[in-house]
Amino acid sequence: MHKSFVGVLASAALVGSAVLVPSAHAAVKTITIWADDQRGPALKKIIDGNTTIAKGYIVKVSTYANYDALDGAWQKATAASGPDIMFNPVGDAVRYGKSGKVLPLFLSSHAKDVFSSTALKYGQYQGKQYGLPLDIDTTSMYWNTKFGPAPKTFAELAADFQKAKAAGTATVGFCAGDGTWGALPFLTALGGGAWGTKANGTPDITKNYFNTKALATNIATYALGSDGKSNGLFNWDGWDGCGQAWINGKALAINTGAWRLQATKDAKINFTIQPTPTLDGTGLTHQWAGFGGAWLSTFANDHQVSVGARKVLAWFASEEGALAYANATGRPSPNTAITSSLSDDVRGFAESGAKNGSVQVDALLGDATGGSNWYDVLTATFTDIFNNGKPVQATLDKGAKILAGDWADGITKL
Numbered sequence: 001m002h003k004s005f006v007g008v009l010a011s012a013a014l015v016g017s018a019v020l021v022p023s024a025h026a027a028v029k030t031i032t033i034w035a036d037d038q039r040g041p042a043l044k045k046i047i048d049g050n051t052t053i054a055k056g057y058i059v060k061v062s063t064y065a066n067y068d069a070l071d072g073a074w075q076k077a078t079a080a081s082g083p084d085i086m087f088n089p090v091g092d093a094v095r096y097g098k099s100g101k102v103l104p105l106f107l108s109s110h111a112k113d114v115f116s117s118t119a120l121k122y123g124q125y126q127g128k129q130y131g132l133p134l135d136i137d138t139t140s141m142y143w144n145t146k147f148g149p150a151p152k153t154f155a156e157l158a159a160d161f162q163k164a165k166a167a168g169t170a171t172v173g174f175c176a177g178d179g180t181w182g183a184l185p186f187l188t189a190l191g192g193g194a195w196g197t198k199a200n201g202t203p204d205i206t207k208n209y210f211n212t213k214a215l216a217t218n219i220a221t222y223a224l225g226s227d228g229k230s231n232g233l234f235n236w237d238g239w240d241g242c243g244q245a246w247i248n249g250k251a252l253a254i255n256t257g258a259w260r261l262q263a264t265k266d267a268k269i270n271f272t273i274q275p276t277p278t279l280d281g282t283g284l285t286h287q288w289a290g291f292g293g294a295w296l297s298t299f300a301n302d303h304q305v306s307v308g309a310r311k312v313l314a315w316f317a318s319e320e321g322a323l324a325y326a327n328a329t330g331r332p333s334p335n336t337a338i339t340s341s342l343s344d345d346v347r348g349f350a351e352s353g354a355k356n357g358s359v360q361v362d363a364l365l366g367d368a369t370g371g372s373n374w375y376d377v378l379t380a381t382f383t384d385i386f387n388n389g390k391p392v393q394a395t396l397d398k399g400a401k402i403l404a405g406d407w408a409d410g411i412t413k414l
Contacts, residue, residue, distance in 0.1 A: 093131030289357025370405025
């Protein structure tokens with residue numbers, strides 16, 4: 001039985017400074033929220049211009065073109081230009097909390113009861129909560145049922161693609177719909193991956209699965225043509241590339257998140273959602289799983305709006321706010337009080353993340369000490385193998401060496 005909230009603000013999940021009641025003649029203060037192109041439009045629908053959640057304040061949402069643009073603006077932000085609340089991966093709250101740019105949050109026992117403990121830990125550092133988790137940021141495989149039932153093995157998916165390609169009904173087998181970030185299921189399906197995992201769930205960088213012999217052999221066997229280049233089975237150029245093949249009914253499968261549900265439905269594609277299968281159907285593939293959400297910038301103190309900003313975060317932590325956010329973004333929520341209110345499709349992503357999710361450790365993925373970070377290494381590796389026809393094993397070995405340097409440095413920052 002799900003626990004319910006007793007009011008929206010009366011049982012506020014976030015407790016901040018003492019509540020100050022503005023006088024009748026006090027000027028309305030602006031609380032500025034920054035978000036990316038995926039979360040920003042949803043936030044504009046549900047909270048932009050709101051003056052009731054925090055009396056005496058008006059909420060304004062600014063949307064950036066993508067994550068890189070948002071993060072770049074945040075890194076350059078000052079008290080004069082910066083936001084009061086940021087919506088982004090919760091792990092970034094911890095990263096910037098370490099540098100003193102994020103204020104700690106104080107969660108009530110009620111919030112600790114209704115939020116996933118894993119999600120809460122993702123936003124913690126040295127016992128303090130810096131990020132409020134509001135969505136589960138993970139992917140799963142959409143399968144277009146016009147090509148038949150979803151395959152139980154990746155080998156079957158590859159065979160289905162070859163038949164559809166020969167018939168002229170498909171140009172892409174498996175699309176990484178969010179670029180290299182969404183390519184991990186392909187790597188793990190074919191016997192590769194990223195780092196290992198210790199028994200306690202922490203990364204084991206002594207195990208580097210990026211250049212396994214199994215991965216090299218299976219790429220050559222299933223994903224390359226007679227010319228040594230891509231046969232179309234795998235494509236990683238994202239939503240504007242192979243994602244459009246998916247929308248046009250020319251891709252068998254796409255690995256992406258709940259944020260593509262509406263576009264898929266609008267395209268009249270009949271689909272099922274399930275984790276990417278392994279090559280032989282035994283064991284599990286993995287996809288990155290993290291948590292998106294919000295955090296309170298130290299600029300809120302400079303702008304003298306921290307009291308109101310904490311009220312806004314309290315609303316997002318409530319059942320009403322969490323459900324409004326989940327419905328607007330189409331993403332599963334780590335707030336267990338609203339799970340039963342989410343659609344079957346959205347719940348499917350939550351289940352996939354819980355079963356197949358591999359924790360997205362930004363300190364490792366974003367480190368470039370070896371020469372390039374994870375995403376750039378994948379781009380270069382895939383380009384050399386699939387576009388340029390370079391030797392598979394040697395190309396994977398080159399990438400693995402770079403990643404080893406990245407991870408050796410990144411692990412010290414956890």
